[in-house]
Amino acid sequence: MDNESTAVVFEDFSFKYDAQSEPTLKNINLTVRRGEKIILAGPSGCGKSTLANCINGLVPFSYKGEMTGSVRIFGRQTSEMSIAELSRYVGTVLQDSDNQFIGLTVGEDISFAMENDCVDQDTMKARALNAAGEVGVADHILYSPQELSGGQKQRVSIAGVLVDEVPILLFDEPLANLDPATGKSAMVLIEKIRREKNAAVIIIEHRLEDALYCGADRIVLMNDGRITADLPPNEMLCSSYLNINRIREPLYITALKYAGVELKPEMKVSSVREIELCGEDKAKVVRWMESVPAPEKKPERETIVSLRNVSFTYATGKKALSDVSLDIKKGEMLSLVGKNGAGKSTLAKVICGFEDSTEGSILISGRDASEMSIKERAMHIGYVMQNPNSMLSKTMIADEVAWGLIARGMSKEQASKRSEEMLKVCGLYEYRNWPVGALSYGQKKRVTIASILVYDPEMIILDEPTAGQDLGHYTEIMEFLKDVNSRGVTILMITHDMHLMLEYCERSVVLLDGRIIADDKPENILTDRDIIEKAALKETSLYELAIKCGIDDAGGFVGTFINDDRRKRGHE
Amino acid sequence: MNNFFNYIDRPSPVHSLTGATKLTCLVLWTFAAMTTFDTRYLGFLIVLGIIAFAVSKIRFSDIRGTLLFTMGFMMLSAIMLFIFSPEHGVEIYGTRNVICDLPGKYALTKEQLFYQLNVILKYFASMPVVILFVSTTQPSEFAASLNRIGISYRIAYSVSIALRYIPDITKEYREISKANQARGIEMDSRKISLMSRLKNAAAIIFPLIMSSMDRIEIIANAMELRRFGEKPKRTWYSARPFRAGDYICMLLCACLLGITVILIKINGSRYYNPFV
Numbered sequence: 018m019d020n021e022s023t024a025v026v027f028e029d030f031s032f033k034y035d036a037q038s039e040p041t042l043k044n045i046n047l048t049v050r051r052g053e054k055i056i057l058a059g060p061s062g063c064g065k066s067t068l069a070n071c072i073n074g075l076v077p078f079s080y081k082g083e084m085t086g087s088v089r090i091f092g093r094q095t096s097e098m099s100i101a102e103l104s105r106y107v108g109t110v111l112q113d114s115d116n117q118f119i120g121l122t123v124g125e126d127i128s129f130a131m132e133n134d135c136v137d138q139d140t141m142k143a144r145a146l147n148a149a150g151e152v153g154v155a156d157h158i159l160y161s162p163q164e165l166s167g168g169q170k171q172r173v174s175i176a177g178v179l180v181d182e183v184p185i186l187l188f189d190e191p192l193a194n195l196d197p198a199t200g201k202s203a204m205v206l207i208e209k210i211r212r213e214k215n216a217a218v219i220i221i222e223h224r225l226e227d228a229l230y231c232g233a234d235r236i237v238l239m240n241d242g243r244i245t246a247d248l249p250p251n252e253m254l255c256s257s258y259l260n261i262n263r264i265r266e267p268l269y270i271t272a273l274k275y276a277g278v279e280l281k282p283e284m285k286v287s288s289v290r291e292i293e294l295c296g297e298d299k300a301k302v303v304r305w306m307e308s309v310p311a312p313e314k315k316p317e318r319e320t321i322v323s324l325r326n327v328s329f330t331y332a333t334g335k336k337a338l339s340d341v342s343l344d345i346k347k348g349e350m351l352s353l354v355g356k357n358g359a360g361k362s363t364l365a366k367v368i369c370g371f372e373d374s375t376e377g378s379i380l381i382s383g384r385d386a387s388e389m390s391i392k393e394r395a396m397h398i399g400y401v402m403q404n405p406n407s408m409l410s411k412t413m414i415a416d417e418v419a420w421g422l423i424a425r426g427m428s429k430e431q432a433s434k435r436s437e438e439m440l441k442v443c444g445l446y447e448y449r450n451w452p453v454g455a456l457s458y459g460q461k462k463r464v465t466i467a468s469i470l471v472y473d474p475e476m477i478i479l480d481e482p483t484a485g486q487d488l489g490h491y492t493e494i495m496e497f498l499k500d501v502n503s504r505g506v507t508i509l510m511i512t513h514d515m516h517l518m519l520e521y522c523e524r525s526v527v528l529l530d531g532r533i534i535a536d537d538k539p540e541n542i543l544t545d546r547d548i549i550e551k552a553a554l555k556e557t558s559l560y561e562l563a564i565k566c567g568i569d570d571a572g573g574f575v576g577t578f579i580n581d582d583r584r585k586r587g588h589e
Numbered sequence: 590m591n592n593f594f595n596y597i598d599r600p601s602p603v604h605s606l607t608g609a610t611k612l613t614c615l616v617l618w619t620f621a622a623m624t625t626f627d628t629r630y631l632g633f634l635i636v637l638g639i640i641a642f643a644v645s646k647i648r649f650s651d652i653r654g655t656l657l658f659t660m661g662f663m664m665l666s667a668i669m670l671f672i673f674s675p676e677h678g679v680e681i682y683g684t685r686n687v688i689c690d691l692p693g694k695y696a697l698t699k700e701q702l703f704y705q706l707n708v709i710l711k712y713f714a715s716m717p718v719v720i721l722f723v724s725t726t727q728p729s730e731f732a733a734s735l736n737r738i739g740i741s742y743r744i745a746y747s748v749s750i751a752l753r754y755i756p757d758i759t760k761e762y763r764e765i766s767k768a769n770q771a772r773g774i775e776m777d778s779r780k781i782s783l784m785s786r787l788k789n790a791a792a793i794i795f796p797l798i799m800s801s802m803d804r805i806e807i808i809a810n811a812m813e814l815r816r817f818g819e820k821p822k823r824t825w826y827s828a829r830p831f832r833a834g835d836y837i838c839m840l841l842c843a844c845l846l847g848i849t850v851i852l853i854k855i856n857g858s859r860y861y862n863p864f865v
Contacts, residue, residue: 073814101819109814116804117811120826121729121753128826130815135824142826177815371767395771406799407765410792421772468772 024217025049030086043242054218059239074103108178112190114170148176168199197555204230226267250287269558276305289558299566327377337363338531355528356553370394399469399477405461415449443467459490476507540575603645608734610835617842622714627861631710638717678704733825
């Protein structure tokens with residue numbers, strides 16, 4: 018039964034949105050105590066965000082629907098409270114740190130809740146400064162949101178709920194918009210707050226390995242509106258629940274499984290630093306490394322895009338690229354990585370001609386790009402924006418794909434014939450007469466890619482193709498891209514996702530402050546401490562596993578994993 | 590233009606006034622200038638405006654863009670005024686001194702010229718305070734100021750948030766438009782007809798509206814989760830207390846409006862008539 022330490026209790030709880038025919042949450046039973054940290058994971062659309070909204074009161078007060086069963090916060094039914102009252106118990110940090118930044122300065126944003134409580138100005142300023150200190154942004158109290166990085170904005174949001182001294186903290190995908198290193202420090206901060214405030218912490222996140230960085234008490238898995246598993250991390254990682262529910266397990270766990278090591282909860286498997294491997298297990302890992310054959314070397318191919326000493330300065334005077342030289346070969350699949358603001362997107366825009374480089378030269382298929390218009394360059398290099406919704410303008414899928422062709426002067430018949438062929442290639446033919454709105458995110462992404470591929474470009478550039486996607490959508494998008502790549506199209510991806518680098522790229526280019534600081538195989542980059550630190554990447558857990566097993570050639574070990582993983586997934 | 594507020598951070602006596610004071614002064618001053626047609630008084634307001642400018646340390650170069658835009662707009666409206674009501678001055682002042690005849694029903698009269706001169710003077714008399722307000726008021730103080738002069742804080746906040754997200758939305762529009770241009774959707778006005786340009790722009794606006802709706806939903810949730818709208822009142826982090834200077838300025842501007850009223854009494858109308 019409820020007592021003082023029981024923060025959240027769901028009992029036989031179901032919820033159906035008014036606009037929907039099926040319930041989104043079905044028969045939920047869940048208890049979270051003060052001081053506990055739970056990670057709530059599940060594929061997109063499984064109901065985890067709705068569950069969070071039931072705790073902070075957006076359901077049922079902002080999003081109406083039918084509820085059965087009960088949700089209690091410290092023993093009180095949420096339906097008998099209000100959002101404002103609940104917000105004194107539950108602090109919510111949303112995924113989108115830009116749009117939840119309401120104030121125009123750090124201090125003002127942290128104080129937003131206090132302003133609404135009519136706190137007098139002196140008390141407010143003192144409390145805001147104090148909260149800013151707790152999350153490490155006290156020096157930035159007068160900064161505007163434009164002057165902050167994504168990680169700092171998130172810290173401000175956290176400070177904004179800390180001023181209320183809330184006993185329950187809710188984080189909606191805190192890692193989604195952060196680079197790997199910033200994500201790591203966000204998890205450290207969350208753990209520090211949990212310990213100091215003895216708060217109940219609920220983290221919605223499908224990047225399990227990163228979310229587990231500071232440990233957790235339980236992992237709760239959801240699928241199709243139900244809780245399918247609720248176990249401590251050690252037990253969860255040894256079970257088959259993650260695979261069943263399409264949640265990515267940590268890489269070192271996959272590697273140990275490939276090596277044939279039998280995992281047991283008592284080996285402390287939830288942390289690569291603490292995992293206990295016996296001599297036999299280590300020997301298995303070493304034997305596995307030796308047994309995997311090296312992949313065949315691909316023959317050297319022709320260069321399709323060549324940048325020589327390219328620099329770019331924005332009209333505001335901010336230098337975004339300096340002295341970038343890069344050769345991209347035909348048929349490559351490569352990634353462009355680095356911190357936010359390192360110049361990744363600018364580089365892509367300069368290649369596509371959205372921005373004109375200030376110095377240096379760009380050759381596209383041997384032609385000087387400065388003589389080519391955006392439209393001409395697009396015949397060679399297609400650009401796919403991060404959010405497919407920004408690129409979809411037509412109601413019907415077939416029209417969307419044919420649109421660009423018609424705009425380029427092709428006849429309607431020819432354009433629709435060509436776009437139908439493309440839809441077949443992209444596995445979208447059966448949806449050709451569907452409205453765009455009826456598609457899933459992954460399918461929409463495929464439509465936007467199809468509408469670029471239809472011009473038959475030699476290369477496509479994708480901005481964060483998989484950001485915020487669960488494993489299912491990630492795999493769908495990436496396998497599709499791999500297929501496109503195997504038809505000879507060069508693919509350049511801007512990404513923060515180290516799994517993507519490891520699983521699909523043969524080459525990674527690392528940018529820092531507008532300069533290329535590394536251009537190498539991903540396994541070499543993700544085991545190079547110096548580059549990892551400079552570019553705010555995170556060292557892969559495989560690296561630590563290699564050291565644990567006494568393997569000196571960590572890069573080679575990661576390479577082994579990549580080869581074996583690609584082979585095994587290829588056979589699936 | 591990146592932002593509605595073109596705040597220029599250069600400490601001066603005008604900057605140190607609270608936003609609420611400046612907003613009140615803006616309202617009083619523009620009322621005074623817009624109501625009167627007394628040329629002498631308008632001249633006085635222009636001189637006063639220039640003095641205020643000098644005090645604020647805003648340089649001509651800071652506001653050149655805004656100034657040129659306003660001048661252009663003023664020229665256009667002066668021409669339109671003449672085209673649509675060429676005899677308005679005659680109606681007001683009751684005399685008709687023709688300078689020269691123009692084609693059609695048009696004629697250039699001294700009265701019309703004098704009337705239009707007054708209209709232009711009105712712009713010059715009110716423009717400085719508007720520019721001063723937007724370039725010396727911190728954007729974060731704007732909502733607080735609106736609230737202070739009696740506008741509901743819910744409305745005040747909505748206005749300030751809307752102003753704030755305009756630059757984000759323009760940026761997004763540009764990005765979408767570039768990506769579509771790359772697909773061959775031409776947006777250059779020199780290359781395609783106005784009609785197809787409008788059609789192509791509409792195709793960009795659709796996804797833009799969708800994304801703005803999502804944004805609004807997130808902001809609304811974020812605000813509600815932090816108790817916005819719970820109480821009838823709220824306090825402001827960025828509000829500043831009134832000082833002597835604030836009261837003096839507001840009083841001064843109230844006097845300016847007072848003078849306008851007195852002049853209407855003396856002149857017998859809003860117009861100063863040199864023709865009788």
